[in-house]
Amino acid sequence: MKMRVCCCLIALLIIFNWAPQAPATEDVPGVGSLPPEVLKLLQDLNRQYGPDTVSLVSWLLDAATHSGSVLTASVRVNGNEAREDGTFLVFQVETGLIFNTRVLDQSGRLGVLWDKILVKAFAHLDTLQIPTDGVLIALLYHHKAFAETDDLSAHVDEPGSVEEAKFYFRGDPLRAFLSKELSSPALLARTQVFINDTPVPYGAIRTETPNGSH
Numbered sequence: 395m396k397m398r399v400c401c402c403l404i405a406l407l408i409i410f411n412w413a414p415q416a417p418a419t420e421d422v423p424g425v426g427s428l429p430p431e432v433l434k435l436l437q438d439l440n441r442q443y444g445p446d447t448v449s450l451v452s453w454l455l456d457a458a459t460h461s462g463s464v465l466t467a468s469v470r471v472n473g474n475e476a477r478e479d480g481t482f483l484v485f486q487v488e489t490g491l492i493f494n495t496r497v498l499d500q501s502g503r504l505g506v507l508w509d510k511i512l513v514k515a516f517a518h519l520d521t522l523q524i525p526t527d528g529v530l531i532a533l534l535y536h537h538k539a540f541a542e543t544d545d546l547s548a549h550v551d552e553p554g555s556v557e558e559a560k561f562y563f564r565g566d567p568l569r570a571f572l573s574k575e576l577s578s579p580a581l582l583a584r585t586q587v588f589i590n591d592t593p594v595p596y597g598a599i600r601t602e603t604p605n606g607s608h
Contacts, residue, residue, distance in 0.1 A: 439471060443483065446523045447471060453515040454487055454531070461510040463490025464547055465536070480527030482562055486534070487511070492553045493537040500589060505601040507533050507559055508582065519572050528564040535559075562586040 439448045451469050458467040467490035475482045489511065493503050512531060522529070538554025567584040570576035576584075582601065587594040 453518045457511040457514040465490035482528045482530040483526045485531045489535045491535040495539045501600040504599045532560045560588040
């Protein structure tokens with residue numbers, strides 16, 4: 395059922411991104427054929443946080459499932475987190491990724507999350523209207539050492555240790571990035587990053603994005 399819910403959310407991506415103004419889900423043709431739990435989730439998200447939140451959930455899920463994940467990927471909104479510099483709407487992403495620590499260290503893993511999931515998801519948005527000062531995207535993934543020639547599917551039952559990366563995006567720099575007024579490296583420099591609640595300095599994240607590009 396979890397995978398079915400995820401697939402339905404991806405299917406609804408078109409509805410919330412092509413409509414000039416996202417309507418209530420009960421007014422969208424074809425939505426009635428979706429499972430009741432999916433309808434309720436979308437209606438609750440749209441009503442409580444607005445259509446941009448639904449859109450970001452969908453694009454994060456799409457990016458996670460196309461990032462090389464082998465486990466089930468999922469996204470949910472976990473309410474707000476208050477910090478000294480404001481409140482953040484929390485997006486919890488189960489990436490489904492299993493990283494090989496013989497190939498990618500922590501810096502490289504963060505770079506993949508940034509390039510393959512966060513930047514890819516944000517690329518589909520022009521703006522982000524949310525009822526908080528920013529968004530927190532927490533990404534869960536596994537990592538372990540194994541032979542480079544191994545098929546990742548062989549490690550599904552024993553995926554290794556869990557690691558959580560948290561990216562705190564302030565609203566103004568994030569919207570500037572979405573409107574292409576700020577580059578990807580500049581946005582990363584303005585983003586607080588934590589691994590298992592330990593701060594990560596900007597220079598410790600190795601991305602593929604060249605300086606100055608979006």
